[in-house]
Amino acid sequence: MTIVAQIRTIAADARQAAIAMAKLPTTAKNDLLMAMAMALINDTPQLIDENRKDLEAGEKKGLSSAMLDRLMLDETRIKAMADGLREVANLPDPVGEVTRMWKRPNNLMVGKMRIPLGVIGIIYEARPNVTADAAALCLKAGNSVILRGGSEAIHSNLAIARILGREMERAGIPQAALSVIPFPEREGVLEMLKQEEFIDLIIPRGGESLIRFVVEHSKIPVIKHYKGVCHIFVDSSADFDMAERIVVNAKVQRPGVCNSLETLLIHKDVAETFIPRIAQTLTDLKVELRGDDCVREFAPQATPATEEDWQAEYLELILAVRVVDDLDDAINHINAYGSLHTEAIVTGDYHNSQRFIREVNSSTVLVNASTRFADGNQLGLGAEIGISTTKLHSFGPMGLEDLTTTKFIVYGDGQIRQ
Amino acid sequence: MTIVAQIRTIAADARQAAIAMAKLPTTAKNDLLMAMAMALINDTPQLIDENRKDLEAGEKKGLSSAMLDRLMLDETRIKAMADGLREVANLPDPVGEVTRMWKRPNNLMVGKMRIPLGVIGIIYEARPNVTADAAALCLKAGNSVILRGGSEAIHSNLAIARILGREMERAGIPQAALSVIPFPEREGVLEMLKQEEFIDLIIPRGGESLIRFVVEHSKIPVIKHYKGVCHIFVDSSADFDMAERIVVNAKVQRPGVCNSLETLLIHKDVAETFIPRIAQTLTDLKVELRGDDCVREFAPQATPATEEDWQAEYLELILAVRVVDDLDDAINHINAYGSLHTEAIVTGDYHNSQRFIREVNSSTVLVNASTRFADGNQLGLGAEIGISTTKLHSFGPMGLEDLTTTKFIVYGDGQIRQ
Known part of the structure; x- marks a missing residue:
């Protein structure tokens, strides 16, 4: 079978397995x-x-040591993976959750029940x-899931899928519900993105270039996180102590992640x-400041900010x-x-807190708390499958519920339409 | 300005107006x-x-009388339009609705608040x-809305938009929040479908060929209703009286619509x-029956059903x-x-009713009620913007809520991430 035919088969089988x-x-x-x-x-x-x-x-391909580290599995990391499953x-x-139910004037009981999305495709980079x-x-x-990891991790990914698949077989669950695309070629991704008949949603996890590539080529809805x-x-x-604590946490605690602070x-x-x-505190913490004229008047250590700085996702101590x-x-x-991701206000003013909550339509909006809470685990969703910065089908950190949709259910006793 | 440039301007202005x-x-x-x-x-x-x-x-173009009737506005229809607005x-x-709110162990209050989607594009056919x-x-x-109706209705649509826009201006609301694409050319639709930077969702209303055309060419998420x-x-x-009443209602009351019965x-x-x-009753009501061998044994008037009949959306008395x-x-x-649209069971059995509700994952699933209830008004959503038969971003009849998304809101008192 060609790659194209095999991927089509994987997707069609996943669709069938989704029913079970x-x-x-x-x-x-x-x-x-647990198994x-x-x-x-x-x-x-x-x-x-x-x-x-x-x-x-x-190593032969000359991957950076950072990349090799991300790729590496040892006992500790495998145990962490197992803990994640538990x-x-x-x-x-x-x-099966019925999120709401109401009664119509004709006594029909109408509700909305959560159901799986069906088949989900995940396209990701090096971390196995x-x-x-x-x-x-x-x-x-x-749901059924089709995974397409980075070509560098192909042996690890296939081995993980084999182990998990064996447990599915033992439990009498169709193994086609979990597949790893076994081809390192990019053709595999492209073909996967064409299976709109069988795949309901694509979630890319990785850098902006991966996401743009997927969005560009997908005929299937994509969760975007730019x-x-x-x-x-x-x-x-604002209470200055609180403001300082929150700003420092948001900028310094882990500057390389998407919910860290970029503009104050x-x-x-x-x-x-x-x-x-705040400038002194941040400078002591090795944060480089870029400010407008007024900022520089009170913080001479700041360099002049340009138009690009207001748009920048630094992901480092700037x-x-x-x-x-x-x-x-x-x-x-x-x-x-x-970028519609996360914004916070530090304030003691009731009216301003309410206006900020209402009028800022980013996916997470906080009052008097660090932007670093914009995360599925921190917000209480349990594990996170990704963060969406566009408004369809979810907006913000996504948990299990975001891998479902709802259907209408109706209980009647013989009603017909007039 | 070229058509392309004008449509881009309409979309960019709509995005800006969406903030207001x-x-x-x-x-x-x-x-x-009301105004x-x-x-x-x-x-x-x-x-x-x-x-x-x-x-x-x-008339000059030789439209059918049915088409001309759909196009026609008179006092009654204009009054109906006004009633619809009211x-x-x-x-x-x-x-602004907060659909849920919960407390985290660190005392953060986390909620989900409904916000508008932003800019919605509607592409539709002849009915003004x-x-x-x-x-x-x-x-x-x-939301802001960009409307692109059928070229046959261009004068009517522009006139309606002019009247509505005048009221927006009077109220100090940016008129760019409501636009009608003023070009009858298909190029206008194609260009609209490329404005993913400015338009959040496309809702096509019309026949399957319109929807397929939009899906094929859109870079923006599309609500699909095939x-x-x-x-x-x-x-x-089943109670036979109830079953007969429901089947007749679902097939005969209005056979030309998407929630009418096609297979019994x-x-x-x-x-x-x-x-x-049931065969006698339906035959008396001029319904043509197509059955398998077993059906034909008890209903000789039925012609033999073929594979195509099980897939058919007749939209007529078959x-x-x-x-x-x-x-x-x-x-x-x-x-x-x-087609993931609407299915019903008529039963007196508790277990079968529950299994049907759980296991049939169509967008509307009914027990002991007519399929004709699969409609936003009938289910209690108020007016309906469309019906989605794919699972993203909504599934089933869509009302006002489906024109929104949710953001996370967080109330803290100085929390930072550990």
Whole structure:
């Protein structure tokens, strides 16, 4: 069979298997995930052997040591993978939940019930643990899943899928519900993106270029996560200690992630008092500051910010800082330069907190808390399958529920339409 | 300006206007819709004049009398349009609703708040009333809307948009929030479908060929509604009077719509008793029957059903009828031939009712009620913007809520991430 034909077969079989997946009782899904976790632990030596093939090939190809590290599996990482599966087993099953039910004047009872999406495709880069994580979430939500990892991790990914698949077979669950595309060629991705007849949703996990490539070529709906240019607005009524604590946490705790702070907006009435203090603290923490003229008046260590700085997702210890006239000015800046990811206000003013919550339509909007909470785990969704920065089909951090949709259910006793 | 440049400008302006739309208080939106309704009534003569241009052009082009009738506006239809606007004004505003809120262990309050989608594009065919209906729903949900109606209705659509736009201007609401693409050329549609930077969702309303064309060419997410091959399964425990009433209603009341019945499945244990009765009733109502061998044994007037009949959306007084072994057989038939639109069971058996509700994953699943209830109004959503038969971003009949998404809102008191 050609690659094209094989991928079509994988997708068609996944669609068929999705019918059985949708009907699986919660206990069967949980038992499966627990058994998969155990199997990963038991097969640790084989997994490390397969992973070594990827590492050796990666070294030959001259991958950076950072890339090789991301690729590497050892006992600790395999145990973490297994723990991840157990964690998903412990999450509530979204399938079958009736989110609402109401009565019509003709006594029909109408409700909305969560059902699986069907078949989900995940396209990701080097970390092999995504294979287990993403598979667990998709299966728990009653879906089939087709995984296409980076070519560098192909042996590791196939080995993980083999181990998980064996447990599915043992449990009498169709193995076609979990596939890894076995071709490292890009042709495989392209063909996968054409299976709109069989695949309901594509979730790319990786850098902006991967996501743009997928969006460009997909005939299937794609969850998009382009970038996180996150803002904090320090209002004139902010508690300075709180503001400093939140700004430092958002910028410094883990600068390389999408929910870290990139632009700090400061109300002009507190520019003179707050800027010297926060600038000093950040400079001590090795944060490079880029400010507008007003910021630089009170923080001479800041270099001049340019138009590009307001758009930048630095992902490192650099911070753009701007003084704004008021809340409106702050919101206008966020509307103009934000990426719809995450924004926070630090304020003591009731009205401004409510206006910020209402009027900033980014996917996560916080009052008096760090932007770093924009994360499925932190918000209480359990494990996270990704973050969407576009409004369809989900917006913001996505958990198990976002791998489902709802159908209408209607209980009648013979009603007909007049 | 070229068509391309003008459409890009319309879309960019709509995106800008969406910021103001999202902030509009409910009362401002409701007052606007009431004023628009009044304006349509007051401008009835001008509207009829403009509509006459379309009708004359249509006659010259040789449109069918059915097409010309759909195109025609008179006092009654304009009043109905105005009533539609008032009805939308009376619906609850979905924007700002907090659908859930929970507390995290660190005392963060996390919630999900409904926000508008942003900019919605509607692509539709000849009926000019869609211009007012769709605009009202999109605006009420806080969105900007770009309308592209059929070229045959261009004068009517532009006149309606002019009247509605005048009321927006009076109310100080940016007119760019409501546009009609003023070009009858197909190039206009194609260019609109490329504005993924500015348009969040495309809703096509019309026949399958229009929807396929839009899906094929859109870079923007599209609500798809291909067809409705709706089933009713008459279980062995069904009350025959109820089953007959429901089947007749679903097939005969309005056969030309997507939620009408196309295939009737009958449990083998009641084939001998129920088929002669229902066949006679349907034949008396001029329904042509196409059945499998078993059906024809008890209903000799039925012609033999072929494979195509199980896939057919007749939209007329024809019904495919099949005898099935049991509930599983019925569900398998629906999975194999259904269109994920609407299916119903008629049963007196508790277990079968629950299994049918759980295991049939069409967008509307009913017990002991007519398939004709699969409609936004009938299910209690208020006015309907369309029906989605794919699972993203909505599934089934769509109301105001489906023109929104949710963002995460977080209330803290200084929390930072550990």
